[in-house]
Amino acid sequence: MAHNVIEVGADGPYHATCAVAEAAPGEVWLCRCGQSKNKPHCDGSHRAAGFTDPATYTVGSLGEASGDLVVKPAPNGPLLCSGGVEVRDASGTVVFRGEKAALCRCGASTNKPFCDATHRKLGFQAP
Numbered sequence: 001m002a003h004n005v006i007e008v009g010a011d012g013p014y015h016a017t018c019a020v021a022e023a024a025p026g027e028v029w030l031c032r033c034g035q036s037k038n039k040p041h042c043d044g045s046h047r048a049a050g051f052t053d054p055a056t057y058t059v060g061s062l063g064e065a066s067g068d069l070v071v072k073p074a075p076n077g078p079l080l081c082s083g084g085v086e087v088r089d090a091s092g093t094v095v096f097r098g099e100k101a102a103l104c105r106c107g108a109s110t111n112k113p114f115c116d117a118t119h120r121k122l123g124f125q126a127p
């Protein structure tokens with residue numbers, strides 16, 4: 001079965017084909033720097049903010065993945081992914097495959113691309 005893929009761009013957004021919350025599936029660029037004024041979507045603010053993350057990660061859990069991907073932004077927290085998803089880093093390496101993931105969107109996790117709850121310490125605010 002084909003996987004839904006989220007690509008993590010170096011110094012930039014997530015790129016995915018998925019449904020975001022209750023919206024219809026489509027190609028989206030999702031903010032991961034925390035600075036977009038159009039969250040959860042990227043508006044290019046990562047450039048002015050000087051967001052840097054080379055998006056090269058170590059390979060983590062590679063489990064089963066099936067079903068349509070839905071991404072729901074948690075209020076003031078991460079992007080919650082449910083459904084089969086494969087996360088690829090900037091080199092194209094699959095670093096995660098599974099059916100649940102919480103991706104950082106505040107820009108400050110020390111475990112990128114995943115949320116490590118740093119958003120709470122920052123007081124990250126996002127709908």
Ligand code: FES
Nearest residue numbers: 104105106115118
């Ligand atoms: S959203 Fe960035 S650490 Fe949780």
